[in-house]
Structures are given as structure tokens and as C-alpha cells.
Amino acid sequence: STTTALIVAAGRGERAGLGTPKQYATIAGKAMIAHAVDALAAHPAIDRIQIVIGAGQSGLLAEALGDRTMPTPVIGGAERRDSVIAGLEAVPAGRVLIHDAARPFLSVAVIDRLLAALDTHDGAVPVLPVVDTIAAADGLLGDVRPRDGLVRVQTPQGFDRDAILAAHRAWAGGPATDDAQVARAAGLAVATVEGDTMLDKLTHTADFAAAEARLAAAMR
Numbered sequence: 001s002t003t004t005a006l007i008v009a010a011g012r013g014e015r016a017g018l019g020t021p022k023q024y025a026t027i028a029g030k031a032m033i034a035h036a037v038d039a040l041a042a043h044p045a046i047d048r049i050q051i052v053i054g055a056g057q058s059g060l061l062a063e064a065l066g067d068r069t070m071p072t073p074v075i076g077g078a079e080r081r082d083s084v085i086a087g088l089e090a091v092p093a094g095r096v097l098i099h100d101a102a103r104p105f106l107s108v109a110v111i112d113r114l115l116a117a118l119d120t121h122d123g124a125v126p127v128l129p130v131v132d133t134i135a136a137a138d139g140l141l142g143d144v145r146p147r148d149g150l151v152r153v154q155t156p157q158g159f160d161r162d163a164i165l166a167a168h169r170a171w172a173g174g175p176a177t178d179d180a181q182v183a184r185a186a187g188l189a190v191a192t193v194e195g196d197t198m199l200d201k202l203t204h205t206a207d208f209a210a211a212e213a214r215l216a217a218a219m220r
């Protein structure tokens with residue numbers, strides 16, 4: 001069956017405040033979205049890459065992709081979930097790995113772990129343990145919450161395409177920050193596999209300089 005990577009890149013990147021949507025910002029000489037595309041294209045099990053962009057961004061995408069050839073991008077929506085649904089509607093049945101363009105440094109090993117878990121589960125997500133103290137805050141520090149057994153959840157998140165699309169259509173939970181919570185609400189069994197700190201999302205302005213420095217260090 002077909003394995004598709006679905007990259008959602010229709011956000012505005014407001015917290016990054018870079019002037020251009022962050023997915024088109026250059027990191028180590030290459031647009032953020034091109035890093036994600038190249039990582040997914042390098043994996044032999046991925047048959048197809050579908051990108052979801054914001055309205056009016058096809059010129060930015062074409063410039064970022066250069067001579068990489070891709071299926072025509074789909075136009076996303078107001079919330080991440082709207083963009084995911086638009087993308088899912090455009091991809092064939094089979095396995096789908098839904099990935100944030102904002103997590104550009106994806107290793108073959110993480111994809112391997114996800115695909116292996118999908119052989120026995122409805123879904124699979126990369127996770128890392130929570131290492132900081134977690135507490136409520138409202139100006140003043142509030143109660144500390146136990147962090148034992150908590151994980152932070154990254155992307156790509158793998159599912160059967162028809163099952164995750166049905167889960168999204170059935171979701172009534174309001175804004176969702178990822179697809180695994182939607183899958184779980186629909187009763188799908190989502191496996192956790194080991195994530196990677198290199199997959200941490202680039203969200204704020206300082207994350208971009210830090211990512212550039214880490215890449216330079218990794219290449220030495």
C-alpha cells in the first residue's frame with residue numbers, strides 16, 4: 001500500500017516574527033520546508049509527499065523547493081486541523097505520516113520506528129520524556145504537577161489515511177494541537193516510539209538561531 005508524507009505548512013508563523021512565514025525561512029542555506037521535504041524524500045518507504053500551504057504562498061513554496069518536483073500543493077485552512085483535513089482529502093488510501101513543516105530535522109531512524117509501530121497499531125507518534133518541572137502559572141507560580149509518566153509529543157504522526165480522516169470528521173473537541181489526540185478520541189490505539197530532540201518544533205524567534213547552531217555543530 002502507499003505511504004504518503006503529509007507536510008502541513010499553512011501556518012502564519014506569528015510567534016517566530018520573521019517577517020516571512022517561518023516555513024520559508026532559511027536555515028543553514030536551505031528553506032525550513034525544504035529540510036523537511038528532503039528528510040522525507042530520503043526515506044525509501046515514503047512513496048509520495050503532499051504539502052499543504054497557505055493561500056497565496058505557492059510562489060514562496062516554488063522558490064523554497066527549487067527543482068524538487070512535488071504534487072501540486074493543497075491550500076490549508078485557518079487552524080492546523082483544517083489544513084490537515086484538506087491535505088488528507090488529497091492523499092490516497094494507505095499509510096500517512098502527518099508532519100509539521102516547523103520540525104525540519106527528521107531522521108531516518110524516527111521514520112523507521114514509526115513505520116514499524118504502524119504494523120501493529122492504528123497510529124504511532126514520537127515522544128520524549130518531560131524533563132522540566134511542570135507547574136501551573138498565572139503571573140505567580142502555582143501548583144507543581146507530577147511529571148512522572150508524562151511525555152511531550154512530536155511529529156511525524158503515522159496513521160491509516162482513511163481512519164485518521166474519519167477521526168477528524170468525527171472530532172468535536174475544539175482546537176487540537178496534533179492529530180494523535182483526535183485519533184485517540186476516535187478510539188484508535190496510538191503507539192509511542194522514541195522521539196528526537198532534533199525534532200523539536202521551531203516556534204519562537206530564538207529557536208531559529210539555535211537550530212542553525214546545532215546543525216553546524218552536528219556537521220562538524
Ligand code: CTP
Nearest residue numbers: 008009010011012013014015078079083101102
Ligand atoms: N499549520 C497549518 N495550518 C494552520 C496552522 C498551522 O498548516 N492553519 C502548520 C504550521 O505551518 C506548522 C504546524 O502546523 O508547520 C505547527 O504549527 P505552529 O508551529 O503553530 O506554526 P504556525 O501556526 O505557523 O505559527 P504561529 O502559531 O506562531 O503563528
Ligand code: MG
Nearest residue numbers: 011012013080
Ligand atoms: Mg500555530
